[in-house]
Amino acid sequence: MNHARLTIALGLAALTAACGKKDEAPVAAETNQAAAAATMDGDIDNSTTVSGVSGAIKAKGHGTVTAIDKAAGTITLDHGPIPQAKWPAMTMAFKAAPSITDAVKVGDKVDFDLSLKGSDGEVTAIAKQ
Template sequence: MKHARLTIALGLTALTAACGKRAETPVAAETNQATPATAAMSGDMGNVAMAPAAAPIMAKGHGTVTAIDKVAGTITLDHGPIPEAKWPSMTMAFKAAPAIIDAAKVGDKVDFDLMLTGSAGKVTAIHKQ
């Protein structure tokens, strides 16, 4: 118990001592000189090549509506595998427009279209089976 109290006391002392210190200025590798943070961020960013955003992938699925959350704008589906996303069967919530959410009710067996962006999906259409 004494060891734990000592460890906590030393940790709090170190944190308190570090609170008043300013962050160190980054050092440029070539000149070994301090570089002001504003210099590193200034300039025209128009000529910087940006990685293109991954294009959304369209996918289709089949499943059962297990929950609807109108406030969050989500519909939860217990769906089969979705090969386009490399997803196995699972239950998950998807964003959906209010009209899509209003067209479904818990327990409905549905076919649905998804727009996949990264690891997230949005239901873009839903059809009762």
């Protein structure tokens, strides 16, 4: 009977200790894998250094403009999957120069180029479909 109580007590102690810990996402590993994949594909711009990884990943996407915030310098796109970034389809805001935000309006279907630095992206080119 004492053995069962000891086992239960140790189990509860282990669970209690684990409750305060959070799972940490391997962000650096994913970033390095994406950078390595881009290097193999030849889609890397060596002019930028990001988190010890030389270069920004270049990616292309297709989507619909859902918002433009010229004051913040962002454009929100409802885009399809972006394999170069290992991103599923989603809606997200990207940094964009005034020449990009001025070229389109909300509701436009577009093809766009991205420069990805870690989890941040900037639209570097955009064209209406």
